[in-house]
Amino acid sequence: MKISERLGRVEYAIRDIILHAREYQKTGKKIIYLNIGDPVAFDFKTPTHIKNALIDALTHDNDYYTDSEGWPELRQSIVEKESKKKGLALTPEDVLVTNGVSEGLDMVMGSIIEDNDEILLPGPYYPPYASYAKFYGGNINEFKILDDGTPDLDDLRSKINRKSKAICLINPNNPTGEVFDLKSLKSVIDIASENNLYIICDEIYDGIVFDSGFYGIGKVAKDAPVVLLNGFSKTYSMTGLRCGYICINNDSRQLDSLRRNIFKLARVRIASNFPVQIAANAALNGPQDHINEMVQKLRKRRDLVSKRLNEFNGVHCKKPKGAFYVFPEIDLSSKWKTDLEFVIDMLNSTGVLTVHGSGFGNDGSKHFRIVYLPEENMLEEAMDKIDLFLKRAL
């Protein structure tokens, strides 16, 4: 039977590459998975106080439907974090709790995109932004990031046209680990405001920043139409629990219509997981030292991987400032036609599974993404294998 044409526009390189890994697995050889950014799959387990809150919630029968907009206590705690600490103007009524940032992104895109609208994104970008935009009939227009990690504002301006609907920022970025400074955030906001564009900012990696301080978009949002997405998967190691949220800048009158209507989507899907919201509330109000411990461990792994990669034939790797990915450039020479071919060849020759850069948009081509969450010994093993593979290939 026929399926919708729009379903054909959906892709997700990070998981789509697993189909190749399944083929490789049939040979019985070991795979080193460096493709999915799931801290819980490695040595970053969900902190005990968060797990206990979840268990307590079930023990006390708090597993019924809760408010569609989110559990009021969690919405209040989100206001404490995103407004009092990070500066975005919010009341609990501006917060919508979702089953992960992914659901929040789906709701926001579904609420604003109409046929042929364009979403501007700095490339390379996290693929669901393109998939959801296309699913709802829109398209993606990438703008450049300069070598110093700041957005190319002239390029951004040149890409704005009648169809432009929103600028999306992922800060810190997946896949590059780039972190925007305040000046860059402010410039992007000014350009968006001048052109009546939504600003959708994903700060899911806000706790995982290495060298410079991190500033959320709330610090410079003022009355601009800023919609913030955030969640618990990464900083709180709660990937499988599925909890995130949408915050709608209370000071923006341009967002009044979105604020009035997006909750319809929340009601139609009833509510997000109540016991998990209780655990998320414990995450925000409990000890935060696990975040610093995570960052210390990740910094060592980042340094190890970027140093090793830069020693290899044909590889150039920028040191990421946040998140847990490196995105090296690879000299494909005449050996591989595309970065996908490179990644598949590397998988079949070494068992190391990474993701092809073009899966993160046009600006990602000739790159590949490595997740550096594993412990040092596994990372060293993967690096040795990649080194040998490149020495033989190039």
Ligand SMILES: Cc1ncc(COP(=O)(O)O)c(C=O)c1O
């Ligand atoms: C930038 C970004 N946003 C959202 C997500 C998904 O978040 P969640 O697990 O809350 O759905 C990811 C996961 O890799 C991500 O990198």
